[in-house]
Amino acid sequence: xxxxxxxxxxxxxxxxxxxxxxxxxxxxxxxxxxxxxxxxxxxxxxxxxxxxxxxxxxxxxxxxxxxxxxxxxxxxxxx
Numbered sequence: 792x793x794x795x796x797x798x799x800x801x802x803x804x805x806x807x808x809x810x811x812x813x814x815x816x817x818x819x820x821x822x823x824x825x826x827x828x829x830x831x832x833x834x835x836x837x838x839x840x841x842x843x844x845x846x847x848x849x850x851x852x853x854x855x856x857x858x859x860x861x862x863x864x865x866x867x868x869x870x
Contacts (some may be wrong), residue, residue, distance in 0.1 A: 793869065794823070795823035798846055799818050803815070808850075811853075812868055815840060816864050818849040818853050821849040821853075834866065
């Protein structure tokens with residue numbers, strides 16, 4: 792998850808927008824899950840890349856969350 796958080800933070804630093812912390816948390820979660828599935832065999836020191844479009848897509852998806860999911864993700868931030 793730490794890697795996913797850094798990816799989202801760096802993307803935002805370069806491209807801006809997505810100020811909503813719940814949207815960012817959603818994107819971090821989805822990117823983290825994708826990295827676990829795609830790179831389950833990666834070892835320390837290995838390199839990999841994730842297209843910027845994939846990060847943007849998850850941030851965009853986060854803006855389309857249902858109110859129920861938004862509340863659930865938001866409650867995680869407050870805990």
